Amino acid sequence: MLVLGLETSCDETGIALYDTEAGLLAHRVYSQIAVHAEYGGVVPELASRDHVRKSLPLIREVMAEAGKQLSDLDGIAYTRGPGLVGALLVGACLGRTLAWSLQIPGVGVHHMEGHLLAPMLEEEAPDFPFLALLVSGGHTQLVEVDAIGEYHLLGESLDDAAGEAFDKAAKMMGLPYPGGPELSRMAAEGDPGRFSFPRPMTDRPGLDFSFSGLKTFTRTTILNCAEDGVLSEQDKKDIAAGFQAAVVDTLAIKCKRAMKQTGVKRLIIAGGVGANASLRARLKAMAEELGGRVYYPRPELCTDNGAMIAYAGAQRLLAGESSELAVSCVPRWPMTELSPVQPHG
């Protein structure tokens, strides 16, 4: 089954062609960083307009690279939520219309299910059950995955998401948008031990997270260090390193606790923050210590992309699911509301 995947939930236009036999044939991601950079964050209306401009050219590029025609498609998958409603509507209208005009099924995919299944696109994919650490700009969740669509929430952030915390800390330090990758680059050259960042909620039981305290600690540290409101480059690097170490430590402690609590030894990491090299190395070492294993998508499939949507959609299309003709997007959509899908042979 050849499936076209469209991801337009936020500030990346992701288009991909996935074949259930041959795997990922082609994918393209257009990032809107330049559009939003001067505003220091995503401007929803500008995001929607840019998705309108970029979707069709990217579809043509992906089809050409794979040597396929629209008439070769067996199904279309588009992100239905959660995300920015205007941005979602662009992909959903396009996907639904294309599916209708080609007389093939179209399916609306949950963005976080896409992230969660992205490791399945790699050669060494995990078997079920596994634990998933979903760390993106909008979500921080620990989920037990028994099968596709069978998700049990073990813990989540009570306030900021991990990626959001990275972005806010970076902004306070005057780093350009998007802050996460930029902050992690600075952290690589800093001393993580110079400032004693807290490890929020690790000294009490449970698997929930909280990152807003790290934001406050970052703000206070900046105020204490800055001379005439200006931070030195070394201060920035040390704050970045201390901040990143605190987030990575906190996530690792909770993942270790979840693995011990459930007895599940396979852990996947997905979502934009999953591209963070320090987090990847730390979780790999932690899982191996417990006799377990970590799986993660290549960094370009951790951040938003169309391949994960094509893959997740293909599983649901194979099971006979498709969405109705009326386009509906859901800005807020708990993943636990999804229905189970029987894995195909």
Ligand code: KG4
């Ligand atoms: O999954 P994603 O691309 O979009 C959402 O669904 O939110 O995640 C984006 C988030 C942003 O907050 C970004 O700063 C963060 O992932 N991020 C990183 C890194 N790369 C992306 N955070 C830390 N280190 C990175 N290398």
Ligand code: ZN
């Ligand atoms: Zn995402």
